Amino acid sequence: MDESRFTRRTVWLEADGRTVGILDQTRLPFETVDVRLTSLSDAETAIRDMLVRGAPLIGAVGAYGMALALAEDPSDAMIATAYDRLFATRPTAINLRWALDDLRERVAPLPEAARADAAYARAREISDEDVAINRAIGENAFRLIEARYEAIGRSRPVEILTHCNAGFLATVGWGTALAGIFLAHARGIPVHVWVDETRPRSQGAYLTAWEMRWAGVPHTVIADNAGGHLMQHGRVDMCIVGTDRVAANGDVCNKIGTYLKALAAHDNGVPFYVALPYPTIDWRIADGVRDIPIEERSATEVTVVRGRLPDGGIADVTVIEDSPAANPAFDVTPGRLVTGLITERGVCAASAEGLRGLYPERAAAE
């Protein structure tokens, strides 16, 4: 298998060693457009306006954003300014804070002349580590899919439901929730993926479906409200989703609508898995439902939809007029509704004990 297909750079460093390249995900699936980031402001805009999105990818671009800032001005004041401006772009995905904390800790002790190079080098390390971690998550998820295939007597494809986009577009490579699906398909285990469209930004319909077509994985896009019905009628063998922050008690924050899928899965005895790399764990939050900050995005994301016109052009169309709209971008699923957390180290219960068992050194350090 040509694994490079799944490590398409969603973020990369240009040959000049300073300019940062990204795939503009606001244009997918209608157009494939690369954008060059050359300043702190460019990185801020890219994250805030979701040209890049997905917790691990936001973390990697945040790291490059710090490097871009220090290339402009390597002062202590710029470290603080860049940290605050990048941190403020999106409040929920913990990977952004994790990356900014990491960069600040590494560059602050250095002489100003060494800071930019060190920041670029660390941003590259974070990016490369993300690809490796997600590949490991994929292997652990693959084993769950393979076991499910055996459990159904290898009689038909494994039916997997996913929400939003947690594929390679949400990371630097491989993805989290989708990594195991890519591996199962490539290794000849038949799978079919129910792709929640995931309103209002439609990351499922626009991005996950694009990845499924890219990888040749059989899939069907469904309205967000269809998943419960499919589970009720035995059409789903397992759910696998990504996450933007997992609290120390195992509560899972993910795209709005995830909690409703978890409730339907629990009610119908469908295993509900969440895939995540270690930077997505927030050891400082004891109760995710209570304490994870939920991003409120613009109501226009609900009232305006991007699509292709009959003449082939792309346009944003207002589909809701003259009424107020609300747009909480995430919700939190209690760990009791999660069958297991799939990490690079293995699968554990969505609980404080489960997480401490996989990451004893990190739990102790916080």
Ligand SMILES: CSC[C@H]1O[C@H](OP(=O)(O)O)[C@H](O)[C@@H]1O
């Ligand atoms: C692997 S993290 C993917 C995660 O991020 C998405 O949020 P957004 O598209 O708003 O950045 C969504 O919650 C996905 O599950």
